[in-house]
Amino acid sequence: MNHITTNNNSQPAKAPFRGLGVELYPLKFQPILKSIIWGGSDICTFKNITPAQDGIGESWEISGVEGNVSVVSDGELAGKSLDELITTYQSELVGKKVFDKFGETFPLLIKFIDARDDLSIQVHPNDELAKKRHNSFGKTEMWYVVKSSPTAFLYSGFAKNISPEQYEQMIEDNTFTDTLQKYNVSAGDVFFLPAGRVHAIGAGCFVAEIQQNSNITYRIYDYNRKDAQGNARELHTEQAKDAIDYQVYDTYKTEYSGQINHPVELVSCEYFTTNLLEMDIPMARHYEKLDSFVIYICMQGHCTLKDDKGNSLFVQQGESVLIPADTQSTLIIPSEKTKILETFIK
Numbered sequence: 001m002n003h004i005t006t007n008n009n010s011q012p013a014k015a016p017f018r019g020l021g022v023e024l025y026p027l028k029f030q031p032i033l034k035s036i037i038w039g040g041s042d043i044c045t046f047k048n049i050t051p052a053q054d055g056i057g058e059s060w061e062i063s064g065v066e067g068n069v070s071v072v073s074d075g076e077l078a079g080k081s082l083d084e085l086i087t088t089y090q091s092e093l094v095g096k097k098v099f100d101k102f103g104e105t106f107p108l109l110i111k112f113i114d115a116r117d118d119l120s121i122q123v124h125p126n127d128e129l130a131k132k133r134h135n136s137f138g139k140t141e142m143w144y145v146v147k148s149s150p151t152a153f154l155y156s157g158f159a160k161n162i163s164p165e166q167y168e169q170m171i172e173d174n175t176f177t178d179t180l181q182k183y184n185v186s187a188g189d190v191f192f193l194p195a196g197r198v199h200a201i202g203a204g205c206f207v208a209e210i211q212q213n214s215n216i217t218y219r220i221y222d223y224n225r226k227d228a229q230g231n232a233r234e235l236h237t238e239q240a241k242d243a244i245d246y247q248v249y250d251t252y253k254t255e256y257s258g259q260i261n262h263p264v265e266l267v268s269c270e271y272f273t274t275n276l277l278e279m280d281i282p283m284a285r286h287y288e289k290l291d292s293f294v295i296y297i298c299m300q301g302h303c304t305l306k307d308d309k310g311n312s313l314f315v316q317q318g319e320s321v322l323i324p325a326d327t328q329s330t331l332i333i334p335s336e337k338t339k340i341l342e343t344f345i346k
Helices: 042-047 082-089 096-102 127-134 164-173 237-241
Strands: 032-040 056-062 108-114 121-123 141-148 153-158 180-184 190-193 199-201 205-212 218-221 264-268 273-279 283-286 294-300 302-307 312-316 320-323 329-334 338-344
Touching (some): 042 108, 042 205, 056 320, 108 294, 141 264, 153 190, 164 237, 190 264, 205 294, 205 338, 273 329, 294 312, 302 338
Antiparallel strands (some): 032 056, 056 108, 121 199, 121 218, 141 190, 141 205, 153 199, 264 273, 273 338, 283 329, 294 320, 294 338, 302 329
């Protein structure tokens, strides 16, 4: 039940935002920085945030997650939340089919993750299980490695077959990592992580993460670490048991060939499609037939975006931009060699 409280110092309710006279334009948002015990020192440097802060584990770039909703940082809509924009502009912002499916919930979450320590081994439920247990979306995601230390690695999927019963026993025996596929990683590596795939980011990894709008995580194993009070972190062994995809695949790494000045598809699934745009000359992108918003994440360099409405926006490394669905085309003009991740929903 929702409760409304008042006091003598309360202010009149703010009139609902109607966006009167404000046409949508490419939107930047204030980053939501997460100070986490395992956080590193690269996010502020990468994003050119001063003064730099140490121990920042995540930067939520574009988020509609409850309690962590992004706020516009630029232009006439500065200070407005992503929720407000969707309520006001609906399909103009996100696309008709996206709005019909997700309503006023933004369907994706964009993050940077910087791990100074090995993160816990985890898995995410699919839509069906997440809906049943948590009334939430599931969590399919992808990683793009921005940079890595010489010893950086991550886990993705199983290297050998195990049964659900063996899984439980290996957690008890502290041998679970023995069955996981381990990858040494370097900048530009891509991993697609459908719901159900066991995974973990290792120390020294700095990644961009594109995922469904969901914060449901089952922690499987945490190396028997203790918190500041000496307590073991909670594990979700039983919940994870029937969320895990136990199938062994030939590889869990996405192989692709980069092409300068030509879009390269990295991932395409029902939840999102992500292309790599690497350019040193202007590149035009046409969205007349795309019924979706588009997100640009600038991974390297800087550029100027120009859209068909006459808007112009400077974008630099570490910044993310939401291109409204009513945008027909953009022209990306690089100031130097520039690399962008382009994401939308087909």
